[in-house]
Amino acid sequence: MTYEFTIIVPVYNEQECLPQLFVQLKEYLSRASKKTKVLLVDDGSSDASPSMIREFCSKNEDFKYLIFEKNFGKGAALKAAFDHTDTPFLGYLDADLQTYPEDFEKLLPFLGDYDLVTGWRKERKDTIVKRISSKVGNGVRNVFTRDYMHDTGCPLKIIKTAYAKNIPMFKGLQRFLPAMVLLQNGRIKEVEIPHYPRLAGKSKYNFRNRFMGPLLDCFAYVWMKKSYINYKVADKDE
Template sequence: MEYKFTIIVPVYNEIESLPRLFKYLGDYLKKASKKSCVLLVDDGSSDGSANEIEKFCLDTPDFKCLIFDKNYGKGAALKAAFDHTETPLLGYLDADLQTHPEDFELLFPYIQEFGLVTGWRKNRKDTLVKRISSKTGNAVRIFFTKDNIHDTGCPLKILYTEDAKRIPLFKGLQRFLPAMILLQDKPIKEVVINHYPREAGTSKYNFKNRFLGPLVDCFAYVWIKKSYIDYNLKAKHG
């Protein structure tokens, strides 16, 4: 049976989270409503994550990986995964498991009507500082993009692979996936999902990369929006 859905997981220094991640993903693949595989992308980890990922993928069916030679950032990890995905649909999940793969099942019912379906972590399990910085960064992003998404940082998303491949590579790409799908004239949908506290490893986010980083990236998005060209074929022969 052909795979229909690829779960993309960017990884950066998550050695402590990997055993739990592998188990959760493996358990979900056994019961997923669509035949699914996993594509792990190690973004230049320095803690041994890359070796563990390679070893696991070589020994485990339905798991594949991309290993970067150095740290390029989550946007680059996602774009590389988009470019190497062969299934009609793809999803995105963070390695810290603050969202669970089972909740893709909450998004699937809407994907036929929308270009992108994203989770909304309405009841966050983060620290106060993380919630405030996320809320501030989100407000700044909405001001520039007008996508009106409550929780664009939610890593649980589903979109069509052909649309994902049309998204250009730029720093902070992960923050603008809904906006980039809107540029393709496709509607987007938010669905309330569960959010869980981090159980292993340490967060890579702080005020600088949750507010200042997104602010700078918004200017890149504004330029891309003005320059973005998309096309659809009327016919193809031969």
């Protein structure tokens, strides 16, 4: 059976989370509504994550990996995964398991009518600082992008691969996926999903990189929006 759906998982120093991540992904693949495979992208981890990923993938044929030579950032990890995806649909999941693979089933039914479906973590299970900084970051992005998403940064999304491959690479890419699909005249939708507390490892974010970085990225997005090339071929001579 041909794969229909690829789950992309960026990984950066998540050795404590990986064993449970592997368990949950395998369990989900066994009952997923679409034939699914997983692409793990290690973003230059300095812990045991790369070796754990290699070992696990060598024993599980539905799992593949990309290992970066150094840390390039989550945007680069996602772009590389988009470029290496060969299924009609792709999804994105963080390795920290604050969202669960099984919740892709809440998003998949909407792919007939929409080109990107994203989760909305309405009831956040984060620290107060993380919740405030995320709320401020979302507000700032909405001013620039006007995608009117409640939770642009939610790490559980499904995108039609054709749209994902047309998204240009830039730092902070993960914060603008809905807006970049809108630039292609695509349709987007939010769906409420559960959110879970981090059980292991450490968050890589703080107020500075949740607010200052995204603010600077917004100016890059404004430039890109004005310069973005979008076309569709009506006919061609073979």
